[in-house]
Amino acid sequence: MIDAENLTRMFGDVKAVDNITFHVDRGEIFGFLGPNGAGKTTTVRMLCCLIAKTGGEAHIDGYDVGNEKDSLKIRKLIGLVPDNVGLYGELSAYKNLDFYGKLYECSESQRKENIEHLLGMLDIWDKKDVPVGTFSKGMKQKIAIARALIHDPEILFLDEPTVNLDPESSKIVRDFILELKKENKTIFLNTHNLDEAQRICDKIGILNTKLRVIGTPKELEESLWGKKTVIQLEQVNGSILKTLSNLISRRIVHDGNRIIVDVVNPEIENPEIVNAVVGAGGHIQYVTELSPTLEDAYLKFVGKN
Structure with missing residues (x-):
């Protein structure tokens, strides 16, 4: 048109x-x-x-x-x-x-x-x-x-x-x-x-x-870093991190008592991740998605940090 x-x-x-x-x-x-x-x-x-x-x-x-x-x-x-x-x-x-x-x-x-x-x-x-x-x-x-x-x-x-x-x-x-x-x-x-x-x-x-x-708005948002799952735990230990490393080949970030995992299909991968963390002795407080916003994308593409 x-x-x-x-x-x-x-x-x-x-x-x-x-x-x-x-x-x-x-x-x-x-x-x-x-x-x-x-x-x-x-x-x-x-x-x-x-x-x-x-x-x-x-x-x-x-x-x-x-x-x-x-x-x-x-x-x-x-x-x-x-x-x-x-x-x-x-x-x-x-x-x-x-x-x-x-x-x-x-x-x-x-x-x-x-x-x-x-x-x-x-x-x-x-x-x-x-x-x-x-x-x-x-x-x-x-x-x-x-x-x-x-x-x-x-x-x-x-x-x-x-x-x-x-x-x-x-x-x-x-x-x-x-x-x-x-x-x-x-x-x-x-x-x-x-x-x-x-x-x-x-x-x-x-x-x-x-x-x-x-x-699309969603494509612009996901162009920043894709999809990430955030797992907040009472405490993160080496056993949990090792278990996740064996399960997932993508990037895993350990930030205090929070673990951030790159995912492709969260609907399928998140239950597997939660089961692995619980199986390794982790006590999960909540699981959420780390989502970029359209504002993040806008500031990136117009050159504003």
Whole structure:
């Protein structure tokens, strides 16, 4: 659905986006993580045909980003929630959405149906006649999301969609995004919120001018050190360590009264490990998994220790 190959953007002598290559499937939620200035917004602006690419190729549903005729077709296929909402403050929520629906050549019946559906899903239908200039930042953000969907696009680009929202509103937006996925819409999400990315993204790319890595949240976490089982004992002795060394060929770490074992399939290996430890006289207090987090992966790949 979205393809980029060696996509590059220069601003003078500064390379803002450096030869990035990725693919987003139809119906997928793809998250872009990266620090400020990493090139996330620049990438979205190129894909949405708002700025020209300096080098490389990009395609949206087969249409060529950079081709003038294809650019108009791409704009009909996509919706964009930018980092700056840019609404008409003197108009009501309903009239803002109706205006943009007309720009997309939606019929009156389509506009009415879509506006009611979107404002209802975002829990702001009761504010439809209120001028958006009186809204909070979070409310304006919801209207911007509805505006991006007024023409029922196949692809939605979201640039920090929950940045101004309180926890309750953020959950409404996350649930809304997941509902869009059920409709087979493709979502491209820029975010700094690691928890948000982990909850809703099928794949994540970590960007810092260059694209450092792509994978599912679980793949990124496990890329740090794989799976490890932690066994906390009353006391660790030489007999327990020798027994485990004979049983396991992988790495074993002894840390005080804790033993950390590299495992491949914990469901199968953990019972064997526990039985071996108990058989060697060990008194186990608890067994748990040592899990890396998405934050650990993010900090590794953006170069932060």
